[in-house]
Amino acid sequence: MIMGMKTLPPQAEMERAYRRSDAGYDGVFFLAVRTTGVFCRPSCPAVKPKPKNVEYFATTQESIFAGYRPCKRCRPMDTNGNPPAWVAQLLKQIEADPSIRITDDDLQTRRIHPAKVRRYFKEHYGMTFQTYQRTQRMGQALDRIRHGDDLTATGMTCGFDSVSGFRDAFERIFGRAPGKSRNADCIVAQMLESPVGPLITCATSRAVCFLEFADRRALESQLRGLSGHFKLPVIPGKNDLLKQLRDELADYFAGRLRQFQVALTYPGTPFQQKVWQQLLKIPYGQTISYAELAKRVGQPGAQRAVGTTNGQNRIAILIPCHRVVNQNGQLGGYGGGLWRKKFLLDHEQRLLSATT
Template identity: 45%
Template sequence: MTSLPERHVMVQAMLESNPLFEGVFFTAVKTTRIFCRPTCPARKPRPENVEFYAKAEDAMTAGYRPCKRCTPLQLKGDAPAEVQTLLQEMEKAPQKRWSDAELQQSGLDPVFLRRWFKTHYGMTFHAYARARRLGKALGQLEQGESIDAAALDHGYQSLSGFRDAFQHHVGTQPGKSKDARVLVFSRILTPLGPMLALAEDRGVVLLEFTDRPALPAELEELKGRYGYSILPGAHPHLSRLDAELQAYFAGQLLRFTVPLHMPGTDFQQKVWRALLDVPHGETRTYGELARQMGQPLASRAVGRANGQNRLAIVVPCHRIVGAGGDLTGYGGGIPRKEHLLKLEKKALEQPTLFSEGAVSA
């Protein structure tokens, strides 16, 4: 059984509805025989009436039933059925422009959609739909289609309108699409909360929990310093990353194999590559990592570069601890860091899939 945080820590997290403990534990109320997420919006039970479980199946085995309000059997951030259906329709007909009236006729609330997409994608539904159409058009151009065809196939009646929208979102004119530096993004659901993943053909560039405070600055750096445009869409690297993350959380993967691309300074890249050499289930201090790199006096600089890592979990900055072994500094939150380290130690006791990762600079 996966070990839990100390009881007083879980009680405090439950009372505060702390999202950093999402997936770390579940609360089970003895008086109602219902179990919940730690962030359930229902009225908080008395601590003496609560039991804590590491997994939803453990709570069900103990005779508890899932809460209908916080739906603990679903991964946090999972799209409601109506949103999933809408996303599927958008992929089938990318040229379609959805008006609020059409959404309402389909039984969808435009206000709800605007809020849901803003929360989970950082943009409104209509902005997401525009960006997705342009991403599809870019793919068509890269395969040799004419500008006229790409514009008409994706709902643009005016070539000038298409060029303006393309320039705004992609950063170049359609005729120069091969020069575009585009990152495709998607959300990946994990037991510890939703993550944002970005990739280009050389590899995955970013993987972060969506509630990481530094995420907006990281996205701005990718756009401003490295010249990327960011569009929603699908990519083979993102599909592979999703599958490997599921295997990792199931304790069946010791090392990620998805290609990575890590833009940064020479020193940052050196630190990030050193992180990849820290074995699954082990930890290192900042000083040990600096010595491993042959720069024993650079522990503070190593710490800064460690915190600037954009690839959570895959580049395992969570395996770096303080000099006394304390779990200092993790952008995803200390509860997640502790959970990941416990998960990895447990995985070493089980049959696992081991393979080497592929990285590009």
């Protein structure tokens, strides 16, 4: 349903389009702003974010599944003109309070036929009304997690009855299988708590293939990319490898483990492979510069390319991209947020100096 990939125009073109509020691009792409959690049409007059804070999506569904809320000014959900009044009313109510649940009974009470609602949402937004409500709750929940709220409290305040209900909803959204796979194998995904916030971990039956911070905006599209890479569906679950990973991570954060043992798989281009393999060789608690990394992969001067590839690492912490810093000793970038990079480096260095 929503997994059909629509391709996006080149980034420079999209940037130009939204800066000029070019209505010609409406419907071609949507821009989402990381700092506000809102997504817009390119023509929106209310939004002129810095390019580094923008994420692009081909459809409203993808924007929503990535945890963004529709802009109140340009109303990107109204893709085909204004929705009928009864739909607008529902959207408005959810927008005002994403934690409410509008059930079929509620709809009946308002003399709106649930089947009609179902059909409209399916047709126009590519998802059921219930899913739409859930994604809005989840978007709100992810927002809170991003701002450092406790997971339990978050689940509760966002209209989930329990922590397990929150987890289930999380898994339903982020662990969806993109289609039937003839292959018996699949990627199992599990959420883990850690001192640096909830982590999403994934493994095939053979190796760990993904570890990312749960609050990253692009998580859903990352998981979809993962599924595409391996040609396997991602489903919520557990296996022995994820269990081993959980134990090793617990040891790592407790300062009892320096070298992860669990099997990893990280398919990529030959260049990506080379970069990621070099990352694996950087010892615990040590850092190298992007320039040094470029040298080590045999491409001196290619700092930018190795920096980009470093950022494309799908297995955070275990493939220690956090151990690459700027030449001047500053931290440089980190997809999971600089505070996490600092946390990980401080953690490793503290333990290293305690034992030497």
